[in-house]
Amino acid sequence: MHCPPPPSIAHGKNIGEDLTYGSSVIYICDAGYSLEGEYLVTCILEGSNSVNWTKLPKCKGCPAPQVIANGERDSESLEDFPYGSSVTYRCDPDYFLTGAATIHCLSSGTWDQSVPHCKSRQHSTSIPLSEIQCQQPTKIQNGDHSHQELSVFTSGMSVNYTCEPGYSLRGEATIYCTPSGKWSAPAPHCKMIQCPSPPNVQHGNYSAPESIQYTNGKSVNFSCQPGYVLIGEATLNCTASGVWSLPVPHCEAVGCILPQISGGKKENSEIVIQIGANVTLECEDGYVLKGSSRVQCQPDFTWDPPVPVCNQGEQQKGWVYVDDEFAFR
Structure with missing residues (x-):
């Protein structure tokens, strides 16, 4: 009996060509997406005379970050964001941004910072905006800010901070001189990446x-x-x-792990046996084999029949014989 071709999944692919009953295929995700569910999908019996694949996994990125009032973000038409992608927010005229302007998608499927919001630059004071001044913007190590040539910063003006190569900006890249005569946020700092x-x-x-x-x-x-x-x-x-x-x-x-046999050949304990291959167990003198001496590696990476034991009390001792052509070394 054969399963139909394994279904495709969004942002991923499958590996494997065997469609017979009991066979398995592996699903992997495209770069930037993480797998949610079981990567191994097996052709199983479904009903009395039909076969089908077990439940498919999904490839997950970050959810679309929310849209903000009185502002916008880039990539607003997108709904799927892979790991490592970023979104940058901007405010409408007469509004300034509070919070991080750019947020990044983490491998956990979440964003590294909260979504910022936009505040109004309007004020209630009767003093003309052109007469309200902020102090000189703070200089930062391993970075710089715009408008170095200016000596006066009035309400509504802004400065942009940048870092030298090899450093990343921590804090808000753009700060505004507010109607209260204070900058909208503390100066950021540059941290070595x-x-x-x-x-x-x-x-x-x-x-x-x-x-x-x-x-x-x-x-x-x-x-x-x-x-x-x-x-x-x-x-x-x-x-x-x-x-x-x-x-x-x-x-x-990609196969079964060779059973740990106390008193056997320790160098074989990490060998992986191909699906369908057989191994044979024999006991040392003074021990009695309980179970089948010959077991086979199954598509679900278990042994059938179950691995036998060599009884003398609760100990299990013996040797495992494996054909070299079936063992990964």
């Missing part, structure tokens, strides 16, 4: 630069041990916002 150390990947590893600091532009490359497949992108880059360009990948087995 640095990503956190990437986590260890079970059954895998990554190559890293010699420097222990992961600064903007540095990259790491992930790989898996033999018998495992990398789910996700192999190369991650440290971005200007201080986050990795993509979610950290993980390694999944």
Whole structure:
């Protein structure tokens, strides 16, 4: 019996060509999207004489951030935002922005900061706006601000802050001189761009630069041990916002893990056995085999029949014989 071709999913793809009953395909997401659900989809019996695939996963980004009153954001027509994307807000004339102008989509499927809002520049004082002045804008380390040539800043005027290469702005990039004679927000500061150390990947590893600091532009490359497949992108880059360009990948087995046999060949304990392959268990002298001595790796990565035991009390000792052609080393 055969399943129909595995369905497509938005922002992802599937790997595998076997459509027979009991076979499985792997789903992975496009760069910038994280998998929600089981990555392994199996052809199973559905009813008495038909087969179909198990539940499909989804590839998830960040939800569309809200629109603000008296302002707008870019990409308002979009509804789907992948990890690493950003949205920038602007206010209408006679309004100024409070909060971060740009927010970034995190690998958790959430935005890194709250949505800003727009405040009116109107005031109740009878003093003309042109006579209300703010103090000189604060100078910042590793950065600069616009209108350095001016000595007077009156109500309604604004300055824009920028950082030197290798630094990112923390705080509001644009501040306004308000009718109260104060700036709309404190001056921001520039922070050296640095990503956190990437986590260890079970059954895998990554190559890293010699420097222990992961600064903007540095990259790491992930790989898996033999018998495992990398789910996700192999190369991650440290971005200007201080986050990795993509979610950290993980390694999944493409077969069954060889059973841990106490007193057996320890060097075989990490071998991964291909689906459909058989292994044979024999007990040491003084131990009695309970169960079938020959077991087969199943499509769901379990053994059938169950792995036997060598009884002497509660111990299990023996050897496992595996044909080299079936083992990933």
